[in-house]
Amino acid sequence: MEVLVQLEQVSKSYEEKTAVRDLTLEIEAGSMFGLLGPNGAGKTSTIRMIVGITMPDSGKVSLFNKPWSSASLHRVGYLPEERGLYKKMKILDQLVFLGELRGLGAAEAARRAKTWCERMQIADSLHKRTEELSKGMQQKIQFIATLLHDPELIIMDEPFAGLDPVNAMLLQDTLLELRKQGNAILFSTHRMDQVEKLCDSICLINRGAAVLSGGMRDVKSRYERNRVIVHYEGQDGFLSHPAIAEYKNYAGHAEIRLKPHADAQDLLRTAAANSTITKFELVEPSLEEIFIEAVGGRADA
Amino acid sequence: MLKNTLLIAKREYVERVRSRVFRIMTVLVPIGMGAMAWLGGLGGQRMEQGVDSLAIVSDNASLAQQVQTALLSSDHPPRSVTVYAPATSADMEQVNQQVESHQINGYVLLDTAPDGIQNNPKWVSASSTDFIGGTEVHNAIITGLVRQALTARGMSDGQVDRLIHSAHVETMQVKGGKVTASDTGRSFAGAYALILVLYAAVLIYGINIARSVVEEKTSRIFEVLLSTASADELMLGKLLGVGATGLTQMAIWGALLVAFAGSQIAAAHGIHGLSSLGITKAELIFFAVFFLLGFYLYSGLAAALGSTVSAEQEVQQFSFILIAPLVVSVFMLPFVLGNPSSVASVVFSLLPPFAPIVMYMRICAQMPPWWQIGLSIGLLLASVLAMVWLAARIYRVGVLMYGKRATVPEILRWLRYS
Numbered sequence: 186m187e188v189l190v191q192l193e194q195v196s197k198s199y200e201e202k203t204a205v206r207d208l209t210l211e212i213e214a215g216s217m218f219g220l221l222g223p224n225g226a227g228k229t230s231t232i233r234m235i236v237g238i239t240m241p242d243s244g245k246v247s248l249f250n251k252p253w254s255s256a257s258l259h260r261v262g263y264l265p266e267e268r269g270l271y272k273k274m275k276i277l278d279q280l281v282f283l284g285e286l287r288g289l290g291a292a293e294a295a296r297r298a299k300t301w302c303e304r305m306q307i308a309d310s311l312h313k314r315t316e317e318l319s320k321g322m323q324q325k326i327q328f329i330a331t332l333l334h335d336p337e338l339i340i341m342d343e344p345f346a347g348l349d350p351v352n353a354m355l356l357q358d359t360l361l362e363l364r365k366q367g368n369a370i371l372f373s374t375h376r377m378d379q380v381e382k383l384c385d386s387i388c389l390i391n392r393g394a395a396v397l398s399g400g401m402r403d404v405k406s407r408y409e410r411n412r413v414i415v416h417y418e419g420q421d422g423f424l425s426h427p428a429i430a431e432y433k434n435y436a437g438h439a440e441i442r443l444k445p446h447a448d449a450q451d452l453l454r455t456a457a458a459n460s461t462i463t464k465f466e467l468v469e470p471s472l473e474e475i476f477i478e479a480v481g482g483r484a485d486a
Numbered sequence: 487m488l489k490n491t492l493l494i495a496k497r498e499y500v501e502r503v504r505s506r507v508f509r510i511m512t513v514l515v516p517i518g519m520g521a522m523a524w525l526g527g528l529g530g531q532r533m534e535q536g537v538d539s540l541a542i543v544s545d546n547a548s549l550a551q552q553v554q555t556a557l558l559s560s561d562h563p564p565r566s567v568t569v570y571a572p573a574t575s576a577d578m579e580q581v582n583q584q585v586e587s588h589q590i591n592g593y594v595l596l597d598t599a600p601d602g603i604q605n606n607p608k609w610v611s612a613s614s615t616d617f618i619g620g621t622e623v624h625n626a627i628i629t630g631l632v633r634q635a636l637t638a639r640g641m642s643d644g645q646v647d648r649l650i651h652s653a654h655v656e657t658m659q660v661k662g663g664k665v666t667a668s669d670t671g672r673s674f675a676g677a678y679a680l681i682l683v684l685y686a687a688v689l690i691y692g693i694n695i696a697r698s699v700v701e702e703k704t705s706r707i708f709e710v711l712l713s714t715a716s717a718d719e720l721m722l723g724k725l726l727g728v729g730a731t732g733l734t735q736m737a738i739w740g741a742l743l744v745a746f747a748g749s750q751i752a753a754a755h756g757i758h759g760l761s762s763l764g765i766t767k768a769e770l771i772f773f774a775v776f777f778l779l780g781f782y783l784y785s786g787l788a789a790a791l792g793s794t795v796s797a798e799q800e801v802q803q804f805s806f807i808l809i810a811p812l813v814v815s816v817f818m819l820p821f822v823l824g825n826p827s828s829v830a831s832v833v834f835s836l837l838p839p840f841a842p843i844v845m846y847m848r849i850c851a852q853m854p855p856w857w858q859i860g861l862s863i864g865l866l867l868a869s870v871l872a873m874v875w876l877a878a879r880i881y882r883v884g885v886l887m888y889g890k891r892a893t894v895p896e897i898l899r900w901l902r903y904s
Contacts, residue, residue, distance in 0.1 A: 238712050259714070269705030271501075273505075278497075278500075282493065283714075286490060
């Protein structure tokens with residue numbers, strides 16, 4: 186797979202604060218990459234170095250297998266965390282302007298703007314000014330502006346923050362569609378639970394440094410499936426099984442954490458022998474739990 | 487590089503020229519200027535009229551006669567001059583009463599001294615401030631006294647006339663190596679016109695460019711822009727775009743002025759085309775050059791100042807910083823026009839913030855050496871570019887700063903991180 190973004194030992198400091206420390210990561214074409222971490226972990230600082238808004242103090246940033254240069258930015262679509270549009274400008278003019286700035290011809294930009302607006306069902310807002318649109322519609326326009334020039338690399342900083350559920354779903358579907366077409370997508374978020382199913386690869390960062398990174402399955406497989414959810418009827422005597430480290434018992438519903446390397450199957454056999462089991466699920470740890478375990482509860486959330 | 491700059495300039499230009507503010511300004515300013523000129527004209531006439539009816543009270547009939555003649559043959563003769571000479575006490579009473587009831591503006595009390603030389607003329611009027619047009623009266627009294635003294639010493643009227651006329655000083659000026667008649671009024675008009683136009687342009691478009699910078703910051707669209715174009719491209723494009731808007735507006739006003747100058751209405755007021763407004767072609771070219779450079783310098787400064795703030799309301803706070811050098815230039819106007827080649831004039835005409843106006847004033851008053859004009863233009867150009875560079879740096883750093891207005895040390899520190 187072609188590597189579109191490569192960061193090697195990248196560091197960036199502001200004043201006394203180290204925003205990013207020795208960060209190394211790679212993003213492949215056709216993949217969805219999640220840059221995850223609590224607020225203030227250094228996600229935005231990292232992204233800004235990729236799009237050239239700031240330069241790293243040390244380390245190397247490569248885009249499309251070449252050392253970073255502003256010429257590569259025509260192939261990148263960037264949606265900042267705090268995003269906006271010109272208030273008084275008509276939507277179509279605005280999209281054409283941003284498209285032209287990324288190397289499209291005016292006519293082509295206008296054509297694409299219309300197609301996208303139809304796809305997002307906001308075609309009637311093309312001739313309105315930004316200030317006349319609702320916030321949700323403005324968010325759609327911002328996505329379109331990011332994607333208009335068909336960038337190979339799409340970078341979105343906290344794209345789901347502040348989205349209404351309809352737009353969040355729309356964005357998610359659009360991103361999945363783009364990935365299928367071979368585009369690479371990098372997005373950051375502090376809501377890890379929202380993105381588990383989206384990401385192919387992740388990099389968990391805390392205090393500017395990578396805590397965990399790699400393919401999603403790879404990362405998860407490094408952590409044991411040590412949580413069990415049991416729905417049962419009858420006796421709860423199985424909860425004293427030696428494999429259990431701790432549990433919470435609600436009426437007919439127990440949440441269990443197993444001891445390391447414990448035998449979950451033996452627990453199931455014991456439970457089934459004494460009670461009626463309607464559900465027995467061995468749950469893999471969530472990203473959030475993995476993160477908390479990895480940083481040892483020292484997250485700067 | 488160039489393509490992005492032009493794209494940004496185009497956007498700024500199109501958005502501005504389309505705006506309602508632009509249309510309103512284009513129409514309102516000429517109307518306002520016309521109204522001001524008309525009002526100014528009215529005021530001027532009042533001033534000229536000054537004293538329009540007065541009396542001369544004297545014990546010497548022939549002296550009073552001389553003063554009366556001088557008054558009536560002055561540039562702006564009063565409507566009526568009554569002579570009471572030799573005056574009786576009844577006359578005095580009557581004149582005082584006329585002054586009090588505002589039938590006349592006042593009277594000149596002119597009693598001859600025993601030696602005929604040590605006279606003490608007095609102006610008597612209803613109020614202490616009522617001496618507009620005083621110079622005319624003053625001059626007439628002197629002329630009258632001199633004539634009286636000279637004729638008393640045996641000079642003929644004709645001789646006296648010639649003597650007085652030959653003492654009139656004609657103002658001449660060296661232009662292009664030739665001595666020509668000078669019109670100081672015209673020189674002033676050119677300089678004042680530039681100051682007025684530059685002042686208006688800086689106020690309107692300087693603030694405008696600052697607003698546009700602040701809008702991009704508050705709407706946070708500048709982060710998207712900065713991820714495609716460099717801050718230098720953005721700033722230069724913005725300056726060119728807003729500048730082109732200003733020039734379009736000036737061109738419209740200029741065309742209106744030319745049309746007016748050649749029109750019937752103007753002809754009725756004795757103006758036939760631009761040349762009779764006293765503006766030469768060379769001055770027009772220098773006007774354009776210095777206007778443009780000054781405009782871009784101040785716009786760049788406005789952009790830099792705009793980049794330091796984060797809310798539009800704060801833009802008002804620094805409008806004074808923008809205008810201050812212009813105000814200083816205005817204060818220097820009489821000095822520079824009077825002493826165009828003095829050290830202070832030369833220095834100020836080279837210092838970029840003052841150069842646009844001061845150098846243009848010098849050109850109007852007396853053509854400076856070419857190297858000074860060249861140096862002045864060169865320094866201005868360099869400082870325009872420096873200003874764009876600085877504005878771009880501050881603008882870029884603005885991405886990293888949120889909320890509050892940055893202080894100068896903060897900006898300097900952050901500049902290192904961008």
